[in-house]
Amino acid sequence: GQSLEQPSEVTAVEGAIVQINCTYQTSGFYGLSWYQQHDGGAPTFLSYNGLDGLEETGRFSSFLSRSDSYGYLLLQELQMKDSASYFCAVRAVSGNTPLVFGKGTRLSVIA
Amino acid sequence: DTEVTQTPKHLVMGMTNKKSLKCEQHMGHRAMYWYKQKAKKPPELMFVYSYEKLSINESVPSRFSPECPNSSLLNLHLHALQPEDSALYLCASSQDGDSFIAKNIQYFGAGTRLSVL
Numbered sequence: 001g002q003s004l005e006q007p008s009e010v011t012a013v014e015g016a017i018v019q020i021n022c023t024y025q026t027s028g029f030y031g032l033s034w035y036q037q038h039d040g041g042a043p044t045f046l047s048y049n050g051l052d053g054l055e056e057t058g059r060f061s062s063f064l065s066r067s068d069s070y071g072y073l074l075l076q077e078l079q080m081k082d083s084a085s086y087f088c089a090v091r092a093v094s095g096n097t098p099l100v101f102g103k104g105t106r107l108s109v110i111a
Numbered sequence: 112d113t114e115v116t117q118t119p120k121h122l123v124m125g126m127t128n129k130k131s132l133k134c135e136q137h138m139g140h141r142a143m144y145w146y147k148q149k150a151k152k153p154p155e156l157m158f159v160y161s162y163e164k165l166s167i168n169e170s171v172p173s174r175f176s177p178e179c180p181n182s183s184l185l186n187l188h189l190h191a192l193q194p195e196d197s198a199l200y201l202c203a204s205s206q207d208g209d210s211f212i213a214k215n216i217q218y219f220g221a222g223t224r225l226s227v228l
Contacts, residue, residue, distance in 0.1 A: 031214065042115075042201065042219040043154060050214070087153055091215055098144060098167060099217060101153035 002026040002092050004102035011108045012078055020073045020105045022088035030091040032064050032071045033099060038084045046086075047073065075107075083109045114138075117202050117220035125228050126192060132223045134185040134202030143185040144217065145177060146201040154201055154219075160185060192227045199224050 004024045012018040022032065031050040035043040047055055049064035049071060061074040075082055085106050089099035115136045124130050134143065142161045146154035159167035160179040168177075174196075176188040185202055203217040 033214070033216070042221045043217075044219065045216045048214040048216065098156045098159055104151075104153050106151075 002090050002100040004088055004090060004100065006086075006088055006102040006105045008103065009106045009108070011110060014078055014080060014109055014111050016078050017074065017076050018078060018107065020075075020086050020088075020107070022071050022073075022102055024069050024071075024088070024090050024102075026069075026090050026092045026100075028092045029066065029069075030093060032062075033089045033091065034060075034062055034073045035087045035089060035101075036084050037087065037104075043087065078109050080109050080111070083107060115202055115204055115218050115220035117200075117223055119223055120221065121224050121226075123226045123228060124189065124192065126194070128192075129188070129190045131189065132187040132200055132202075132225075134187075134220055135183055136204040136218070137183055138204065138206075138218065139182075140204035140206050140218070141182065142205045143179065144203040144205075145185070145187055146203065146219075148199045148201055148222070158187075189225075192225075194227050197225055197227045 006022045033048045034046040036046050037043040047062035049055055049062050052064055052066055054063045059076045064071040085104040087104045088102045118133045144159050145157040147157055148154045156169050157171045158177045163179045174191050178186040199222045201222045202220045205215050205217045
């Protein structure tokens with residue numbers, strides 16, 4: 001089976017940097033994804049790491065260490081609109097397979 | 112176009128009703144998914160269709176019945192639901208992602224918020 005651990009809540013100040021960590025245990029591993037979901041909205045894809053290292057997309061970056069079964073999402077220059085839930089998700093096998101989601105981290109950005 | 116369209120947006124039904132949720136995508140994706148999401152919880156997988164065939168059923172009660180009429184459409188038929196089935200029902204789709212590097216990004220619809228009375 002698969003399990004993922006991420007903090008349940010994080011609060012950060014507008015303009016700051018915040019890191020949301022995710023550790024996982026899987027029987028197989030093809031990649032770690034991050035999704036953002038605003039209240040009442042749909043989850044939207046943010047980033048994917050299939051290999052070790054850092055992936056950067058604008059203000060958001062994601063990092064993966066396969067040897068440590070660990071990844072993180074880094075959000076820079078925080079804006080109020082970044083207040084949302086962030087889910088890490090594991091893809092455990094190849095093909096059209098479902099994602100296994102972590103329980104989500106609720107990020108609150110305050111002024 | 113990266114849109115997954117779900118209808119209706121809201122649905123209220125009694126425990127004896129029969130209703131259907133609909134999902135449509137025109138991205139040429141060959142995998143489609145139904146998820147159930149309760150408040151402050153992650154999406155919980157219900158069904159996966161791959162190339163229009165049901166490939167995964169996560170032990171979902173038979174009062175939920177999925178259907179994939181073609182590669183662009185996915186339905187979820189509801190019958191004799193219970194109040195605890197009230198939730199946000201999300202549809203998603205993804206491309207065929209068979210390689211190690213392939214991201215297999217899932218695109219989600221806005222969901223149907225279902226209330227069972």
